[in-house]
Amino acid sequence: MLESQVAETTTHVAEPTRRDFLYIATGAAAAVGGATLVWPFVQSLAPDAATVAAGAPVEVDLTPIAEGQIVKVFWRGKLIFVRHRTADEIKAAEDVNVASLRDPQPDSARVKPDHAQWLIVYGNCTHLGCVPLGQQGEYHGWFCPCHGSVFDTSGRVRGGPAPINLPIPPYAFTSDTKIVIGQDEATA
Structure with missing residues:
Protein backbone atom coordinates (compact mmCIF):
# COMPACT_ATOMS: atom_id res chain seq x y z
CA MET A 1 0.00 0.00 0.00
CA LEU A 2 2.84 2.26 0.66
CA GLU A 3 3.95 2.01 -2.93
CA SER A 4 0.60 3.13 -4.27
CA GLN A 5 0.56 6.15 -2.00
CA VAL A 6 4.00 7.19 -3.13
CA ALA A 7 3.01 6.88 -6.75
CA GLU A 8 -0.03 9.09 -6.19
CA THR A 9 1.91 11.84 -4.46
CA THR A 10 4.59 12.25 -7.15
CA THR A 11 3.90 14.74 -9.88
CA HIS A 12 3.60 13.41 -13.30
CA VAL A 13 5.77 15.29 -15.89
CA ALA A 14 4.43 14.91 -19.42
CA GLU A 15 6.94 13.85 -22.04
CA PRO A 16 7.03 15.97 -25.23
CA THR A 17 4.89 14.45 -27.91
CA ARG A 18 5.45 14.26 -31.63
CA ARG A 19 2.81 16.99 -32.05
CA ASP A 20 4.81 19.36 -29.80
CA PHE A 21 7.90 18.74 -31.89
CA LEU A 22 5.98 19.46 -35.11
CA TYR A 23 4.64 22.74 -33.69
CA ILE A 24 8.15 23.89 -32.73
CA ALA A 25 9.70 22.78 -36.04
CA THR A 26 6.93 24.46 -38.07
CA GLY A 27 7.28 27.71 -36.11
CA ALA A 28 11.06 27.75 -36.55
CA ALA A 29 10.78 27.03 -40.28
CA ALA A 30 8.21 29.80 -40.67
CA ALA A 31 10.47 32.28 -38.86
CA VAL A 32 13.52 31.38 -40.94
CA GLY A 33 11.50 31.27 -44.17
CA GLY A 34 9.83 34.60 -43.40
CA ALA A 35 13.17 36.23 -42.69
CA THR A 36 14.62 34.71 -45.86
CA LEU A 37 11.78 36.15 -47.92
CA VAL A 38 11.57 39.53 -46.20
CA TRP A 39 15.30 40.34 -45.93
CA PRO A 40 16.00 40.61 -49.69
CA PHE A 41 12.97 42.86 -50.04
CA VAL A 42 14.11 45.13 -47.20
CA GLN A 43 17.66 45.11 -48.52
CA SER A 44 16.48 46.04 -52.01
CA LEU A 45 14.97 49.27 -50.68
CA ALA A 46 18.42 50.68 -49.88
CA PRO A 47 20.66 51.81 -52.76
CA ASP A 48 23.96 49.99 -53.09
CA ALA A 49 27.24 51.81 -52.60
CA ALA A 50 27.96 52.03 -56.33
CA THR A 51 24.66 53.79 -56.93
Missing part, protein backbone atom coordinates in the same frame (compact mmCIF):
# COMPACT_ATOMS: atom_id res chain seq x y z
CA VAL A 52 25.21 56.24 -54.12
CA ALA A 53 28.71 57.09 -55.35
CA ALA A 54 27.79 57.03 -59.05
CA GLY A 55 25.83 60.26 -58.98
CA ALA A 56 28.53 62.12 -57.14
CA PRO A 57 30.69 64.54 -59.10
CA VAL A 58 34.10 63.21 -60.15
CA GLU A 59 37.19 65.36 -59.78
CA VAL A 60 39.86 64.88 -62.44
CA ASP A 61 43.41 66.16 -62.10
CA LEU A 62 44.53 67.25 -65.57
CA THR A 63 48.22 67.65 -64.66
CA PRO A 64 49.38 64.13 -65.61
CA ILE A 65 47.53 64.10 -68.95
CA ALA A 66 50.10 64.69 -71.69
CA GLU A 67 49.33 66.81 -74.73
CA GLY A 68 47.67 64.60 -77.35
CA GLN A 69 46.56 62.03 -74.75
CA ILE A 70 43.00 60.83 -74.10
CA VAL A 71 42.05 59.63 -70.62
CA LYS A 72 38.95 57.62 -69.82
CA VAL A 73 36.99 58.23 -66.60
CA PHE A 74 33.58 57.09 -65.43
CA TRP A 75 30.79 59.25 -64.07
CA ARG A 76 27.34 57.85 -63.27
CA GLY A 77 28.38 54.61 -64.95
CA LYS A 78 29.06 56.40 -68.24
CA LEU A 79 32.39 56.54 -70.01
CA ILE A 80 33.86 60.03 -70.36
CA PHE A 81 36.81 60.96 -72.59
CA VAL A 82 39.10 63.73 -71.36
CA ARG A 83 41.27 64.80 -74.28
CA HIS A 84 44.28 67.12 -74.04
CA ARG A 85 44.27 68.52 -77.55
CA THR A 86 47.37 69.71 -79.37
CA ALA A 87 47.54 73.11 -81.08
CA ASP A 88 47.15 71.36 -84.46
CA GLU A 89 44.03 69.49 -83.26
CA ILE A 90 42.49 72.73 -81.99
CA LYS A 91 43.28 74.53 -85.26
CA ALA A 92 41.80 71.67 -87.32
CA ALA A 93 38.63 71.76 -85.20
CA GLU A 94 38.29 75.55 -85.46
CA ASP A 95 38.91 75.67 -89.23
CA VAL A 96 35.90 73.48 -90.10
CA ASN A 97 33.03 74.99 -92.09
CA VAL A 98 30.29 74.49 -89.47
CA ALA A 99 27.55 74.64 -92.14
CA SER A 100 28.96 71.45 -93.69
CA LEU A 101 28.46 69.42 -90.50
CA ARG A 102 25.60 66.99 -89.89
CA ASP A 103 25.18 68.37 -86.37
CA PRO A 104 26.46 71.95 -86.79
CA GLN A 105 28.30 73.17 -83.72
CA PRO A 106 31.41 75.36 -83.59
CA ASP A 107 34.40 74.09 -81.65
CA SER A 108 34.09 77.05 -79.27
CA ALA A 109 30.67 75.76 -78.14
CA ARG A 110 32.19 72.37 -77.22
CA VAL A 111 34.96 73.60 -74.90
CA LYS A 112 35.12 76.03 -71.99
CA PRO A 113 36.44 79.57 -72.63
CA ASP A 114 40.22 79.83 -72.18
CA HIS A 115 40.47 76.01 -72.04
CA ALA A 116 40.34 75.05 -75.72
CA GLN A 117 43.02 72.43 -75.18
CA TRP A 118 40.63 70.33 -73.05
CA LEU A 119 37.75 68.46 -74.68
CA ILE A 120 35.46 66.48 -72.39
CA VAL A 121 32.85 64.26 -74.10
CA TYR A 122 30.81 61.14 -73.40
CA GLY A 123 32.71 58.11 -74.69
CA ASN A 124 29.96 56.29 -76.57
CA CYS A 125 29.09 56.54 -80.25
CA THR A 126 25.77 58.28 -80.75
CA HIS A 127 24.71 55.63 -83.27
CA LEU A 128 24.36 52.51 -81.12
CA GLY A 129 26.58 53.20 -78.11
CA CYS A 130 29.83 51.42 -79.05
CA VAL A 131 33.06 52.85 -77.68
CA PRO A 132 34.93 54.70 -80.44
CA LEU A 133 38.71 54.46 -80.76
CA GLY A 134 40.62 57.68 -80.03
CA GLN A 135 42.96 59.40 -82.47
CA GLN A 136 41.59 57.28 -85.31
CA GLY A 137 39.71 57.91 -88.51
CA GLU A 138 40.05 60.44 -91.27
CA TYR A 139 39.92 63.44 -88.88
CA HIS A 140 42.13 61.89 -86.14
CA GLY A 141 39.36 62.31 -83.60
CA TRP A 142 37.50 59.07 -82.95
CA PHE A 143 36.45 56.13 -85.12
CA CYS A 144 33.68 53.74 -84.11
CA PRO A 145 34.71 50.21 -85.08
CA CYS A 146 31.15 48.87 -84.86
CA HIS A 147 29.52 50.73 -87.76
CA GLY A 148 32.12 53.20 -89.02
CA SER A 149 31.08 56.52 -87.51
CA VAL A 150 33.85 59.13 -87.67
CA PHE A 151 34.27 62.06 -85.25
CA ASP A 152 36.75 64.93 -85.47
CA THR A 153 39.02 66.33 -82.73
CA SER A 154 36.06 68.29 -81.39
CA GLY A 155 33.89 65.16 -81.09
CA ARG A 156 31.65 66.26 -83.98
CA VAL A 157 30.24 63.59 -86.29
CA ARG A 158 31.88 63.77 -89.70
CA GLY A 159 30.82 60.47 -91.29
CA GLY A 160 29.05 57.16 -90.78
CA PRO A 161 25.64 56.51 -89.27
CA ALA A 162 26.00 58.51 -86.03
CA PRO A 163 23.22 61.14 -86.04
CA ILE A 164 24.74 63.68 -83.62
CA ASN A 165 28.03 64.79 -82.07
CA LEU A 166 29.51 63.14 -79.00
CA PRO A 167 27.62 64.82 -76.14
CA ILE A 168 29.32 67.05 -73.58
CA PRO A 169 28.74 66.11 -69.92
CA PRO A 170 28.24 68.82 -67.33
CA TYR A 171 31.66 69.85 -66.01
CA ALA A 172 33.44 72.83 -64.56
CA PHE A 173 37.03 73.91 -64.09
CA THR A 174 37.86 74.38 -60.40
CA SER A 175 41.39 75.50 -61.33
CA ASP A 176 43.53 75.46 -64.47
CA THR A 177 44.52 71.87 -63.69
CA LYS A 178 41.33 70.38 -62.22
CA ILE A 179 37.82 69.73 -63.47
CA VAL A 180 34.76 68.37 -61.76
CA ILE A 181 32.54 66.23 -63.98
CA GLY A 182 28.92 66.28 -62.88
CA GLN A 183 28.99 69.90 -61.85
CA ASP A 184 28.36 72.78 -64.20
CA GLU A 185 29.62 76.35 -63.95
CA ALA A 186 26.51 77.54 -62.07
CA THR A 187 27.06 75.10 -59.18
CA ALA A 188 30.88 75.28 -59.15
Whole structure:
Protein backbone atom coordinates (compact mmCIF):
# COMPACT_ATOMS: atom_id res chain seq x y z
CA MET A 1 0.00 0.00 0.00
CA LEU A 2 2.84 2.26 0.66
CA GLU A 3 3.95 2.01 -2.93
CA SER A 4 0.60 3.13 -4.27
CA GLN A 5 0.56 6.15 -2.00
CA VAL A 6 4.00 7.19 -3.13
CA ALA A 7 3.01 6.88 -6.75
CA GLU A 8 -0.03 9.09 -6.19
CA THR A 9 1.91 11.84 -4.46
CA THR A 10 4.59 12.25 -7.15
CA THR A 11 3.90 14.74 -9.88
CA HIS A 12 3.60 13.41 -13.30
CA VAL A 13 5.77 15.29 -15.89
CA ALA A 14 4.43 14.91 -19.42
CA GLU A 15 6.94 13.85 -22.04
CA PRO A 16 7.03 15.97 -25.23
CA THR A 17 4.89 14.45 -27.91
CA ARG A 18 5.45 14.26 -31.63
CA ARG A 19 2.81 16.99 -32.05
CA ASP A 20 4.81 19.36 -29.80
CA PHE A 21 7.90 18.74 -31.89
CA LEU A 22 5.98 19.46 -35.11
CA TYR A 23 4.64 22.74 -33.69
CA ILE A 24 8.15 23.89 -32.73
CA ALA A 25 9.70 22.78 -36.04
CA THR A 26 6.93 24.46 -38.07
CA GLY A 27 7.28 27.71 -36.11
CA ALA A 28 11.06 27.75 -36.55
CA ALA A 29 10.78 27.03 -40.28
CA ALA A 30 8.21 29.80 -40.67
CA ALA A 31 10.47 32.28 -38.86
CA VAL A 32 13.52 31.38 -40.94
CA GLY A 33 11.50 31.27 -44.17
CA GLY A 34 9.83 34.60 -43.40
CA ALA A 35 13.17 36.23 -42.69
CA THR A 36 14.62 34.71 -45.86
CA LEU A 37 11.78 36.15 -47.92
CA VAL A 38 11.57 39.53 -46.20
CA TRP A 39 15.30 40.34 -45.93
CA PRO A 40 16.00 40.61 -49.69
CA PHE A 41 12.97 42.86 -50.04
CA VAL A 42 14.11 45.13 -47.20
CA GLN A 43 17.66 45.11 -48.52
CA SER A 44 16.48 46.04 -52.01
CA LEU A 45 14.97 49.27 -50.68
CA ALA A 46 18.42 50.68 -49.88
CA PRO A 47 20.66 51.81 -52.76
CA ASP A 48 23.96 49.99 -53.09
CA ALA A 49 27.24 51.81 -52.60
CA ALA A 50 27.96 52.03 -56.33
CA THR A 51 24.66 53.79 -56.93
CA VAL A 52 25.21 56.24 -54.12
CA ALA A 53 28.71 57.09 -55.35
CA ALA A 54 27.79 57.03 -59.05
CA GLY A 55 25.83 60.26 -58.98
CA ALA A 56 28.53 62.12 -57.14
CA PRO A 57 30.69 64.54 -59.10
CA VAL A 58 34.10 63.21 -60.15
CA GLU A 59 37.19 65.36 -59.78
CA VAL A 60 39.86 64.88 -62.44
CA ASP A 61 43.41 66.16 -62.10
CA LEU A 62 44.53 67.25 -65.57
CA THR A 63 48.22 67.65 -64.66
CA PRO A 64 49.38 64.13 -65.61
CA ILE A 65 47.53 64.10 -68.95
CA ALA A 66 50.10 64.69 -71.69
CA GLU A 67 49.33 66.81 -74.73
CA GLY A 68 47.67 64.60 -77.35
CA GLN A 69 46.56 62.03 -74.75
CA ILE A 70 43.00 60.83 -74.10
CA VAL A 71 42.05 59.63 -70.62
CA LYS A 72 38.95 57.62 -69.82
CA VAL A 73 36.99 58.23 -66.60
CA PHE A 74 33.58 57.09 -65.43
CA TRP A 75 30.79 59.25 -64.07
CA ARG A 76 27.34 57.85 -63.27
CA GLY A 77 28.38 54.61 -64.95
CA LYS A 78 29.06 56.40 -68.24
CA LEU A 79 32.39 56.54 -70.01
CA ILE A 80 33.86 60.03 -70.36
CA PHE A 81 36.81 60.96 -72.59
CA VAL A 82 39.10 63.73 -71.36
CA ARG A 83 41.27 64.80 -74.28
CA HIS A 84 44.28 67.12 -74.04
CA ARG A 85 44.27 68.52 -77.55
CA THR A 86 47.37 69.71 -79.37
CA ALA A 87 47.54 73.11 -81.08
CA ASP A 88 47.15 71.36 -84.46
CA GLU A 89 44.03 69.49 -83.26
CA ILE A 90 42.49 72.73 -81.99
CA LYS A 91 43.28 74.53 -85.26
CA ALA A 92 41.80 71.67 -87.32
CA ALA A 93 38.63 71.76 -85.20
CA GLU A 94 38.29 75.55 -85.46
CA ASP A 95 38.91 75.67 -89.23
CA VAL A 96 35.90 73.48 -90.10
CA ASN A 97 33.03 74.99 -92.09
CA VAL A 98 30.29 74.49 -89.47
CA ALA A 99 27.55 74.64 -92.14
CA SER A 100 28.96 71.45 -93.69
CA LEU A 101 28.46 69.42 -90.50
CA ARG A 102 25.60 66.99 -89.89
CA ASP A 103 25.18 68.37 -86.37
CA PRO A 104 26.46 71.95 -86.79
CA GLN A 105 28.30 73.17 -83.72
CA PRO A 106 31.41 75.36 -83.59
CA ASP A 107 34.40 74.09 -81.65
CA SER A 108 34.09 77.05 -79.27
CA ALA A 109 30.67 75.76 -78.14
CA ARG A 110 32.19 72.37 -77.22
CA VAL A 111 34.96 73.60 -74.90
CA LYS A 112 35.12 76.03 -71.99
CA PRO A 113 36.44 79.57 -72.63
CA ASP A 114 40.22 79.83 -72.18
CA HIS A 115 40.47 76.01 -72.04
CA ALA A 116 40.34 75.05 -75.72
CA GLN A 117 43.02 72.43 -75.18
CA TRP A 118 40.63 70.33 -73.05
CA LEU A 119 37.75 68.46 -74.68
CA ILE A 120 35.46 66.48 -72.39
CA VAL A 121 32.85 64.26 -74.10
CA TYR A 122 30.81 61.14 -73.40
CA GLY A 123 32.71 58.11 -74.69
CA ASN A 124 29.96 56.29 -76.57
CA CYS A 125 29.09 56.54 -80.25
CA THR A 126 25.77 58.28 -80.75
CA HIS A 127 24.71 55.63 -83.27
CA LEU A 128 24.36 52.51 -81.12
CA GLY A 129 26.58 53.20 -78.11
CA CYS A 130 29.83 51.42 -79.05
CA VAL A 131 33.06 52.85 -77.68
CA PRO A 132 34.93 54.70 -80.44
CA LEU A 133 38.71 54.46 -80.76
CA GLY A 134 40.62 57.68 -80.03
CA GLN A 135 42.96 59.40 -82.47
CA GLN A 136 41.59 57.28 -85.31
CA GLY A 137 39.71 57.91 -88.51
CA GLU A 138 40.05 60.44 -91.27
CA TYR A 139 39.92 63.44 -88.88
CA HIS A 140 42.13 61.89 -86.14
CA GLY A 141 39.36 62.31 -83.60
CA TRP A 142 37.50 59.07 -82.95
CA PHE A 143 36.45 56.13 -85.12
CA CYS A 144 33.68 53.74 -84.11
CA PRO A 145 34.71 50.21 -85.08
CA CYS A 146 31.15 48.87 -84.86
CA HIS A 147 29.52 50.73 -87.76
CA GLY A 148 32.12 53.20 -89.02
CA SER A 149 31.08 56.52 -87.51
CA VAL A 150 33.85 59.13 -87.67
CA PHE A 151 34.27 62.06 -85.25
CA ASP A 152 36.75 64.93 -85.47
CA THR A 153 39.02 66.33 -82.73
CA SER A 154 36.06 68.29 -81.39
CA GLY A 155 33.89 65.16 -81.09
CA ARG A 156 31.65 66.26 -83.98
CA VAL A 157 30.24 63.59 -86.29
CA ARG A 158 31.88 63.77 -89.70
CA GLY A 159 30.82 60.47 -91.29
CA GLY A 160 29.05 57.16 -90.78
CA PRO A 161 25.64 56.51 -89.27
CA ALA A 162 26.00 58.51 -86.03
CA PRO A 163 23.22 61.14 -86.04
CA ILE A 164 24.74 63.68 -83.62
CA ASN A 165 28.03 64.79 -82.07
CA LEU A 166 29.51 63.14 -79.00
CA PRO A 167 27.62 64.82 -76.14
CA ILE A 168 29.32 67.05 -73.58
CA PRO A 169 28.74 66.11 -69.92
CA PRO A 170 28.24 68.82 -67.33
CA TYR A 171 31.66 69.85 -66.01
CA ALA A 172 33.44 72.83 -64.56
CA PHE A 173 37.03 73.91 -64.09
CA THR A 174 37.86 74.38 -60.40
CA SER A 175 41.39 75.50 -61.33
CA ASP A 176 43.53 75.46 -64.47
CA THR A 177 44.52 71.87 -63.69
CA LYS A 178 41.33 70.38 -62.22
CA ILE A 179 37.82 69.73 -63.47
CA VAL A 180 34.76 68.37 -61.76
CA ILE A 181 32.54 66.23 -63.98
CA GLY A 182 28.92 66.28 -62.88
CA GLN A 183 28.99 69.90 -61.85
CA ASP A 184 28.36 72.78 -64.20
CA GLU A 185 29.62 76.35 -63.95
CA ALA A 186 26.51 77.54 -62.07
CA THR A 187 27.06 75.10 -59.18
CA ALA A 188 30.88 75.28 -59.15
